[in-house]
Amino acid sequence: MSQYRTFTAADAVEYARQFGGVDNPDSLVDSLEVGDGNLNLVFKIFDTQGVSRIIVKQALPYVRCVGESWPLTLDRARLEAETLIEHGKFCPEHTVKILHYDADLAVMVMEDLSDHAIWRGELVKGKNYPLAATQLGGYLAQTLFHTSDFFQHPYQKKKDVIRFTNPELCDITEELFFNEPYEQHDRNAYPRELERLAEALRDDEELKVAVAGLKHRFFSNAEALLHGDIHSGSIFVAEGRLKVIDAEFGFYGPIGFDIGTAIGNLLISYCAAPGLLVPREAADAREQRLNDVRDTWNSFAEGFLALAAEKSTDRALATPGYAREFLGKVWSDTIGYCGTELIRRTVGMSQVADIKNIDDRAMQVECVRQAITLGRSLILLANHVPDIDALIMRIRQNG
Ligand SMILES: Nc1ncnc2c1ncn2[C@@H]1O[C@H](COP(=O)(O)OP(=O)(O)O)[C@@H](O)[C@H]1O
Numbered sequence: 470m471s472q473y474r475t476f477t478a479a480d481a482v483e484y485a486r487q488f489g490g491v492d493n494p495d496s497l498v499d500s501l502e503v504g505d506g507n508l509n510l511v512f513k514i515f516d517t518q519g520v521s522r523i524i525v526k527q528a529l530p531y532v533r534c535v536g537e538s539w540p541l542t543l544d545r546a547r548l549e550a551e552t553l554i555e556h557g558k559f560c561p562e563h564t565v566k567i568l569h570y571d572a573d574l575a576v577m578v579m580e581d582l583s584d585h586a587i588w589r590g591e592l593v594k595g596k597n598y599p600l601a602a603t604q605l606g607g608y609l610a611q612t613l614f615h616t617s618d619f620f621q622h623p624y625q626k627k628k629d630v631i632r633f634t635n636p637e638l639c640d641i642t643e644e645l646f647f648n649e650p651y652e653q654h655d656r657n658a659y660p661r662e663l664e665r666l667a668e669a670l671r672d673d674e675e676l677k678v679a680v681a682g683l684k685h686r687f688f689s690n691a692e693a694l695l696h697g698d699i700h701s702g703s704i705f706v707a708e709g710r711l712k713v714i715d716a717e718f719g720f721y722g723p724i725g726f727d728i729g730t731a732i733g734n735l736l737i738s739y740c741a742a743p744g745l746l747v748p749r750e751a752a753d754a755r756e757q758r759l760n761d762v763r764d765t766w767n768s769f770a771e772g773f774l775a776l777a778a779e780k781s782t783d784r785a786l787a788t789p790g791y792a793r794e795f796l797g798k799v800w801s802d803t804i805g806y807c808g809t810e811l812i813r814r815t816v817g818m819s820q821v822a823d824i825k826n827i828d829d830r831a832m833q834v835e836c837v838r839q840a841i842t843l844g845r846s847l848i849l850l851a852n853h854v855p856d857i858d859a860l861i862m863r864i865r866q867n868g
């Protein structure tokens with residue numbers, strides 16, 4: 470019988486005392502639920518000095534932002550903890566440390582990153598972290614290479630594909646990314662002023678064929694253990710540091726999905742900057758975001774190629790030239806999935822602070838329009854953008 474119960478603040482303190490690994494567990498005395506994501510409870514656990522020391526995160530049996538009408542598997546806590554543990558083996562520097570997890574209680578105890586800030590919030594304020602994108606690309610290279618067929622033993626890889634099979638969370642992505650924005654749907658949340666633009670997406674057969682291809686590869690290309698939802702709200706930054714959290718959408722999928730999602734969120738920030746910042750700061754922020762896009766891709770691609778040259782274990786995949794050819798396909802996927810992230814965050818239900826925090830309605834609508842048109846172009850052009858410089862040029866051309 471399941472021992473699951475939803476934690477109270479007191480339960481979370483008690484649990485952190487037992488499993489937080491702190492020297493003096495009795496010094497943990499208080500907690501506050503701070504979850505601001507769509508899905509789960511997150512408790513900060515404080516010591517007698519009022520300092521946050523440990524995080525306790527628990528999955529609810531439903532989608533938090535909607536309520537009990539949308540039930541959701543508790544197995545997502547296991548998937549999140551195991552994905553982060555797996556990624557932590559290969560990139561400890563940039564993966565939050567999981568100290569303990571319990572699949573029955575759907576709970577995990579993790580490193581407290583309260584001395585960092587969520588990247589999205591910093592982007593909204595116009596704050597630049599010059600190393601973050603290179604670090605993000607490094608995290609993507611390490612985690613995606615080491616969980617792929619280039620490195621994993623084929624038997625282990627096949628076992629892991631099963632261990633990380635994540636049908637319910639993938640179903641959310643399959644609906645929110647690849648279906649709902651391209652049809653009339655109650656959950657869509659675009660500004661009413663953009664009805665004609667949304668209608669044009671619904672009527673664009675060429676676009677829908679390209680989106681179908683991206684969805685098909687999301688279903689079937691088990692290339693590596695993805696984070697599965699790597700947006701700027703799942704990334705903590707501090708001066709010179711970056712840590713990834715929140716991997717409950719982890720599964721074996723197409724590598725370009727993670728890179729495209731990450732870059733897509735940088736481009737949402739790019740599109741939103743004129744609505745959030747005064748013109749001079751907005752222009753600087755937009756240039757910084759384009760640099761971030763470049764750094765993320767270059768750092769990923771250089772890291773992946775170096776790892777492939779040095780550490781590929783499969784004799785055929787180690788053939789000189791193959792890793793570079795494979796990266797060409799990852800590049801096209803990256804551009805396509807980047808486009809679907811831009812559209813699902815603006816047309817679909819999962820709206821983000823970058824856009825929501827724009828006070829001026831007309832400006833907000835213009836920023837959303839730009840994100841949608843950029844997303845559409847990227848999906849359509851995904852196979853025709855030769856390199857990162859050409860991508861940056863296309864983004865500038867969008868306005
Ligand atoms: N390790 C951590 N250290 C400090 N704060 C955290 C940590 N993990 C999560 N949080 C806080 O909780 C919020 C929600 O966490 P997140 O994992 O994104 O939840 P969800 O799965 O519901 O999206 C984060 O935005 C952050 O403010």
Ligand SMILES: CSC[C@H]1O[C@H](OP(=O)(O)O)[C@H](O)[C@@H]1O
Binds near residue numbers: 507532702819
């Ligand atoms: C119904 S879940 C919507 C959306 O929420 C997730 O984000 P997060 O866990 O970071 O709040 C994910 O992006 C899902 O697509």
